[in-house]
Amino acid sequence: MNRFDFSGVPIEGLATSPQIQAASDWFTRYGYVILDNVESPEKIRSLRAEFFENYKDQIRDHEAADSLEVGARRFMIPLRFSGGLGAPTVFANPYALALVRSVLDEAAIVDAFGAILSLNGAEDQHIHHDGPILFNSEISRLLPAYALTFALPLVDMNDLSGTTAIWPGSHRRGNYEGQEPLHPEVPVGSCMLWDYRTYHSGTANRSDHVRPMVYATYARRWYQDPVNFRKETLPRLVFEPGFIRGLPDDLRPLFAHVRSTG
Template identity: 35%
Template structure:
């Protein structure tokens, strides 16, 4: 598993050493993912979770079951407004994430969406899928550099009981349809503590495992992409990056270009 531990010196300097960055990028390009350990404080993740539940927790009640966007059995996707604990560079421009993204894209990139997918108790397996693909069926497509990358941040510890995500390393380079990986045993199911996160290529094949616990399992997505890429299948009708003017004014100038798509809808 591509688990990235940062040194004491890197944490002190809030900067990845050049040789270490190259190793991370090599692993990401080969396998389509890396797992970063302990780059957020547990207190901060608990604050994110509390703010998320405070604003959106009512959507998970039975009375709202017909009025939410479902991405699987008992799995609900919410576009998260950039405010309170979510409006900080510590989240969207983290010093241990941003250099990796710069190395992956090697050009200007943006935040394409800020969402949270919550797996409710009793949620079943998700179908195998890729979050996005272009030039489907074209042999060249798997050879292209990454054009969209997801930063996945568990808001509670992910365990075997509540259903960690299953990934097929290297599948972002495969021309096979995602369903062809059904029965393929070469997957990983990383259990992740709060404070750690996963960076994954949009093309990697993955699926959510059943939530056999009695608690909701929220997974925050801060997705990045090249400016020309649109995730039209997941974010067609509702704004996927919600930032009002007051919160936008609080974003440091050096990061405002990341939010070019704020409040945008495709339809």
């Protein structure tokens, strides 16, 4: 089973729950997992409206200083840690975070936070993994996960608007040749996570609207994505002074790598 339903699952005791353990085991073996019903569809619709209001100027078909083109008509932009989109219920969704800390460790950090925009008419993305193989060595395939991507769609991911094609087990094999990918449907309120080494590809957006997907990169304390933020004008994390100090004690470690906690 590649997806786990968290409707009605209490937040208390999540770290040791059988659901998180099963999802963690699946993720470790196959390099991805889908968590269903981690947020209400109504809340996601509210976040979508907020996104289109606050980030409308960044929906454009060209790379700017504050964006990165990651495919034809497909762009990565930073999101601010403010409003509903920057709330802990998003970047530290309790169900996703319990899985992150199980797969990585309790000291896992948020290395980057933003959105991927697939404009209408976006074609299939190139097949890739999110970061280079650790140490540029095949031994990396044998190691536990050191970084992963959390994807929270603001529009249903399906055959019309597009989804993320995934090659299960490719984080261990080191290739995707000879294997058909999965094209999972991920409705609003659900999320998808994949290992940084897992091959995947955004599929074509055949709808008449933009498909925004909130993402966060979680990593072990010592890891930093060396590829996607080489542009000095593209920040990994954007927050106001006092943001980290205002977080609950259990979430502050997510930003332990940030030099200033102003």
